[in-house]
Amino acid sequence: MRKIIWDSMLDAEMNERYWSKLSNRYYNREQKTKIFLAIMTSGTVASWSFWSTYEVLWKLLSAASALIAIALPILNWPKIIQSMNVLTEKWSLITNDYELLWLDVKKGVKEKDESRIKKELKNLMIKECTLSQKEVNLPDDPKLLKKCMNEVKKSRGI
Numbered sequence: 001m002r003k004i005i006w007d008s009m010l011d012a013e014m015n016e017r018y019w020s021k022l023s024n025r026y027y028n029r030e031q032k033t034k035i036f037l038a039i040m041t042s043g044t045v046a047s048w049s050f051w052s053t054y055e056v057l058w059k060l061l062s063a064a065s066a067l068i069a070i071a072l073p074i075l076n077w078p079k080i081i082q083s084m085n086v087l088t089e090k091w092s093l094i095t096n097d098y099e100l101l102w103l104d105v106k107k108g109v110k111e112k113d114e115s116r117i118k119k120e121l122k123n124l125m126i127k128e129c130t131l132s133q134k135e136v137n138l139p140d141d142p143k144l145l146k147k148c149m150n151e152v153k154k155s156r157g158i
Helices: 002-046 048-053 055-075 077-106 111-135 142-155
Strands: none
Touching: 002 055, 002 077, 002 111, 002 142, 055 077, 077 111
């Protein structure tokens, strides 16, 4: 039971870090894209004389901004970011619960506490399954996941 709780605690912490970093990545992408569109929209009209010198570049940037403006609602990054933020929060709570459970196990489980700990472990595993189902339709990044696990191991001295 010690190993299961320890490994689950590390996995929960990894997931918390992973969804936080992925959420930040998508938030930054969305912000940069919106800034690009704002600059292109206002900059195109404000500097027509400049763009007449670089007509091909102006046409390419205008086409790119039009395509991005069309794609943004389809990509629906705000919804993805919100889902990732919810996952980060829930994984954080699960990590905290595992930390508390680990403290109980680490100090030694008495026979009377063993059934309580098993029950708590089962409830945490059910919560994890529920979160895993919510992760299915979100983007993934295996390299980032591995990086987050390495960060967790390093922070725990493993």
